[in-house]
Amino acid sequence: MIVLSYFNDLYGTFFATRSRTINTVFVTVISLLALFAVPTLANEYWLQAILIPFLVFALAALGLNLLTGFAGQLSLGTGGFMAVGAYAAFKMTTAWPEMDIIAIFFISGFFAAGVGILFGLPSLRIKGFYLAVATLAAQFFLIWLFNRVPWFYNDNPSGTITAPPRTFAGVMVTGPEAAAEVRYLVALVLLAVFVFFSWNLMRSRFGRAWMAVRDMDVAAEIVGIPLLRTKLLAFGVSSYLCGVAGALFVFLYLGSAETIAFDVNVSFLVLFMIIVGGLGSIAGSIIGAAFITILPIFLTNLNPILGIDLAVDIAKHIEVIIFGGLIIVILILEPHGIARLIAITRERLRI
Amino acid sequence: MRAAMPAEARVGHPEPGEPMLSVEGIALRFGGVQALAGVEFTIYAGEICAIIGPNGAGKTSMLNVLNGAYQPSEGTITFKGRTRRKMHPRVAAMEGMARTFQNVALFKGMSTLDNVMAGRNLKMHSNFVACLLPVGPSRAEEARHRAYADEVISFLEIEDIRNVPVGRLPYGLQKRVELARALAAEPDLLLLDEPMTGMNRSEKAEMCRFVLETKARFGTTMALIEHDMSVVMELSDHIIVLDYGRKIADGTPEEVRNDQTVIDAYLGVATEDDA
Numbered sequence: 001m002i003v004l005s006y007f008n009d010l011y012g013t014f015f016a017t018r019s020r021t022i023n024t025v026f027v028t029v030i031s032l033l034a035l036f037a038v039p040t041l042a043n044e045y046w047l048q049a050i051l052i053p054f055l056v057f058a059l060a061a062l063g064l065n066l067l068t069g070f071a072g073q074l075s076l077g078t079g080g081f082m083a084v085g086a087y088a089a090f091k092m093t094t095a096w097p098e099m100d101i102i103a104i105f106f107i108s109g110f111f112a113a114g115v116g117i118l119f120g121l122p123s124l125r126i127k128g129f130y131l132a133v134a135t136l137a138a139q140f141f142l143i144w145l146f147n148r149v150p151w152f153y154n155d156n157p158s159g160t161i162t163a164p165p166r167t168f169a170g171v172m173v174t175g176p177e178a179a180a181e182v183r184y185l186v187a188l189v190l191l192a193v194f195v196f197f198s199w200n201l202m203r204s205r206f207g208r209a210w211m212a213v214r215d216m217d218v219a220a221e222i223v224g225i226p227l228l229r230t231k232l233l234a235f236g237v238s239s240y241l242c243g244v245a246g247a248l249f250v251f252l253y254l255g256s257a258e259t260i261a262f263d264v265n266v267s268f269l270v271l272f273m274i275i276v277g278g279l280g281s282i283a284g285s286i287i288g289a290a291f292i293t294i295l296p297i298f299l300t301n302l303n304p305i306l307g308i309d310l311a312v313d314i315a316k317h318i319e320v321i322i323f324g325g326l327i328i329v330i331l332i333l334e335p336h337g338i339a340r341l342i343a344i345t346r347e348r349l350r351i
Numbered sequence: 352m353r354a355a356m357p358a359e360a361r362v363g364h365p366e367p368g369e370p371m372l373s374v375e376g377i378a379l380r381f382g383g384v385q386a387l388a389g390v391e392f393t394i395y396a397g398e399i400c401a402i403i404g405p406n407g408a409g410k411t412s413m414l415n416v417l418n419g420a421y422q423p424s425e426g427t428i429t430f431k432g433r434t435r436r437k438m439h440p441r442v443a444a445m446e447g448m449a450r451t452f453q454n455v456a457l458f459k460g461m462s463t464l465d466n467v468m469a470g471r472n473l474k475m476h477s478n479f480v481a482c483l484l485p486v487g488p489s490r491a492e493e494a495r496h497r498a499y500a501d502e503v504i505s506f507l508e509i510e511d512i513r514n515v516p517v518g519r520l521p522y523g524l525q526k527r528v529e530l531a532r533a534l535a536a537e538p539d540l541l542l543l544d545e546p547m548t549g550m551n552r553s554e555k556a557e558m559c560r561f562v563l564e565t566k567a568r569f570g571t572t573m574a575l576i577e578h579d580m581s582v583v584m585e586l587s588d589h590i591i592v593l594d595y596g597r598k599i600a601d602g603t604p605e606e607v608r609n610d611q612t613v614i615d616a617y618l619g620v621a622t623e624d625d626a
Contacts, residue, residue: 200483216457
């Protein structure tokens, strides 16, 4: 009961709603579906092509949202920080094959956190677009580094990193033999754990300090918030989550990857997710990731469903047009993203 | 006229009547402009001290020097018995100085409660790991400080807007939230930069009441900048007059009111534009 009321509270804050019963029912149903129904009902394609990338990107979006949406530091280095996590995980699994894969996921984030803090140092002096450019430099530098230094990909002539088969408690989690259901559940549970921690953190003195720095750094300093320490912590936590997401991206989704998987487009994609989902909203990160990863697939499958017969290339163009149009419509309707849109709708409907 | 007394070399919490803060020989330049020159005064514990003067006299600059937003080129600042060449905003906050701004500087995306809680951040010490959990010491600390924040909120009669993002509030209420945030820090010295600008008569009267009640209830020493002379005369125990970056008068409201230099510079003919 305590757990239920807690989740109830959690969900209520996500969407700013009043009815506790509806929230409890909603959260319970979603959790049960995600944990039990989805792995049994969804087929391999759904899990592998849709749900796993969605969960991975939701984690990366959560990481970026903590930095940009909550602490107000604009970053275009997400792809680079994800790459650090992925390459760290790769080096660890190959250097110590007997190491537990879940532990590796958790540890790989710390490497990304360290790199993130390093590249967060300029944030004391520069803000906004200028900081974005500095983090963009991090993005390009990191990708260059992982391309140029063969040590990072174990001198593999193809320059790729490949997820070796590794287990957790006797179950195969990574590698070609790992079942999609297992990989899905690992990604789901990790995302849930980090959402849970992030949500608590944002309600603590640290979350308030981040938001204070975001809203007015001069006033934050006047009330005694240490600017540099606060910003660096935001960079560290954010990059940690992005790093873990990067490791999951290669180990649970791609299987093997080159640096191109983490190029600047990934940084922009994750930034779009949090803008569309809702800056400064934990639920918004997840909703945004769902929107950006799932909607294109939905649109692709719309034509056959509606029975419209279009040439493949035209269908693809129309899909892109609709996708772009929807993003613009959402941002005009509610610049604070889908999370706010849902909250307002629920308030009007009084549910 | 009260003589500027040298601060006693005693660190800690000054008793009422003892110097809370004193400055000596403060000079501040912006390029070629001398904003402050040779300013010295003392603010005594427990009093409400008004810093007045015509526009551009250097009042806000002086406040910024006191809490470290500006660093003076000359002079010393002695706060609670400790003398420094310059302050730093965070050090000032840690030592027990809080302030409000002329144009409110609130955290606009945060609720009233969160703004007030941010004012207490220096009193909260939960570590990072504890803050990741929904139970335990961090939550207990949070609840304890929220109780105090709610006390301040009800003291300033802003319970109705407790959970409203402050960006949506009218100006007068934002001013009050800012005062609440400053009071939440339980400051020894509170600097108020024009707490009543842009307010109508009834809002001003309300703010005056809160300032006087703050003094009565918390015994907070206050230094305030204000243009409305009726407010200044009603509130303050001690008035410091600045003009062109220099102190021209310092004393009780009665003394300042009758001071010929002040009348000439400020209350007399030359001041129509900022009365």
